[in-house]
Amino acid sequence: MAAYLLKSKNLINHLKPRIGLFGSIVSDCSLSSCLTHYQKSKFDPNLRNPDEISRIKSTLFVPRRFESVRAEKQLSSHDVDDDEKENSQVLEFPIGKVTFSPEMKFEAESSEQCVPCYRILDDNGQPIAHSNFIELSEDVAVKMYINMLTLQIMDTTFYEAQRQGRISFYVTSTGEEAITVASAAALRIDDVIFPQYREPGVLLWRGFTLQQFTNQLFGNKDDYGKGRQMPVHIGTNKLNYFTVASTIATQIPHAVGAAYSLRMDKKNACAVTYFGDGGTSEGDFHAALNFAAVTESPVIFICRNNGWAISTPVSDQFRSDGVVVKGRAYGVRSIRVDGNDALAIYNAVSAARKMAIEEHKPVLLEALTYRVGHHTTSDDSTKYRPADEIEFWRTKRDPITRFRKWVQQNRWWSDEAESELRNNIRKQIVQAIQNAERLEKPSVTELFTDVYDALPLNLREQESSLRETVRRHPQDYPPDVPV
């Protein structure tokens, strides 16, 4: 027995070179070295005391004390001339090389500090000292500002129009104008966009006109969607903006697929997808991030963390430090940005785009912001959050005011330009509404087209059946829908 014990130490040494093969044995290495010590010490003349023995027994699985430490060191000291590998105690598992530790340490569910948030302009629109950023040219900055302001006025006007019953539904982007406009400014037209539904700012930047917006809201015959989708659920292939579906987070895997397609075609472009904090709870978000990392696709995931998913606050949505930490979990590079700082968004998205395309890496960008408006016109957010909170963010943290201060400081904008623009936009929108209202709706044929590439027999039958019904009972059908 004693001989065996003496030999067992050597056995372990012999086994050590085979660390790679016997992962399970090696993982017990600490255990077995404990065991060998125990067996050794059991017969150690110094430890005849049964209490001593039981003490050692109880410390079998607990890291080192006294003799055990010495013994362990003794063991490894014999390996001095062996491989570095043995000394640093590295294991090889399918996931790779892992150092092991005798200390049982749980990874904390969150770190002490939140991940810091990148911003360039302070609340007053002044660049923060030591901030490192790409300067915008006057043209880009002014265009950004004009689009942000247009979006704001558009939202106000159309929200009112919905309340007046002129359109059926609307989704505002109030408080989040900087995210969509500034990110679109940092992208190129070839970058394909997969939006959730609160991103008309991207379309505005890319040149979608107010008239086209209004046509889509009214679902008239000039709507590219032919009146089939809800208001603000826009899509236009001319601007590489993929049609919005109301389903949450389904567009995130689409973006990964599109990025995969861009990579196959070796295009100098990336896919960009937007979603809210609520969207990150959906399974599609997690799988898509995972896929993007595994397939090394050039995607930028932009999360508009605006604090609310209809009435669900983020504290009920997840318990992690926001969305930025989730990137790490999937092997995706991530950054947290002040979503109400247009300059910061512009810079971060520019950098992300470069990384995505050149390094074939997905990037996650969490833009912290606040949803100033209601979820949609079907929601009254004062029911679940205090009105003063909304007011605070609407006034004190308005991204447009902040950016204007910076632009005006550079003498690229003035109060006169401001009032002129406001009037202009308001007039344009009102005119657009009048035009859109006057236009006909899509004809009843469009109820059946585009379900397939060509009309199949059953749909043809159904269409003639419908026409027959309309012909027989014209008083039951709307007059402005051409048959």
Added chain:
Amino acid sequence: MAATIQGIGATAYSVNSDRFQLPSLRSFSESKGRFFALRSEGKVIGGSRGRNVSPLVTNAVAAKGESATASTSAKPGFNVLFLLRHEVLLFEALREGLDEEMMRDPSVCVMGEDVGHYGGSYKVTKGLAEKYGDLRVLDTPIAENSFTGMGIGAAMTGLRPVIEGMNMGFLLLAFNQISNNCGMLHYTSGGQFKIPVVIRGPGGVGRQLGAEHSQRLESYFQSIPGIQMVACSTPYNAKGLMKAAIRCENPVILFEHVLLYNLKERIPDEEYVLSLEEAEMVRPGEHVTILTYSRMRYHVMQAAKTLVNKGYDPEVIDIRSLKPFDLYTIGNSVKKTHRVLIVEECMRTGGIGASLTAAITENFHDYLDAPIVCLSSQDVPTPYAGTLEEWTVVQPAQIVTAVEQLCK
């Protein structure tokens, strides 16, 4: 072994092997206003690639003197035809179709679990990753909804993905993407974005695969607007339908069956593409129309042998196109026989048979001499025990009894 028995049935009655169609005859769009013109029975549709195309023989089967699986041939084949064909198993036929399309069109790609280096759980994609690279034959993590979504996104940006569900039942997880996005986005975008995906996988009741792996998804998917559904049943139509599905501009769901993968048949060397919307006349007859698809075709043909011995003359049609139904072929048959028996593997409630019954009754009521009989599986999850499982699927004996009752 059951598969080979069915295999015998297949080759004995697969009358279609000689029906060629022009490779260019693809999607529905070419049949605009001429829906009824997509008929190929007995017609040679042009020669292709300068090869000698022999005149079609509608009932010719595999030529004599071939492998054991081609036992009861209807007529002796032409030696010329013999030379122009090669023998494949059904999963190889699917792979051939996929391979040819991938070679022809660089935008065709495959994505699914274990499709790459493993070659697919049913070996349909074996060898393709080595040939086309990891990017075109993509191994995905286990997230069906998401890789289906990925395929949809890729399709909207110009690729033609073939998405494999390891088992059709797993595609239940992809239902959201298939219904809400795949079927809808072409419509809701006003025709701006098209989604030419093929979603395929094995389904149906297998040999003791358990309830969750024995799903018949055609019944769940059939009401999704915007998609087409086809079910293959022989190596010949498997390859033809795979090619047609890939070339189709609409999203197509191709239903394969777990037990049919090892069917053997001699298929033409020449390239051919079948029509997605056409049914297949398996055995012309006079007394009763039996409509079936996928694996049940073989149970029907087995029953047909018994019926012929008893003096009946059943007309067997493999409907193949589950959405939309080929009401032209079916209608003509009903007008001839006036009796309809539907044999399916779906469950009774809400299955393909239920929809087909409704469609036939609505359109051909006046031609029916008897109510339509529909034989389906019971509304139960598929049990694991072999004996129970066998009785949850329609057996040839039941088919014979049903025909006898119908023809009384």
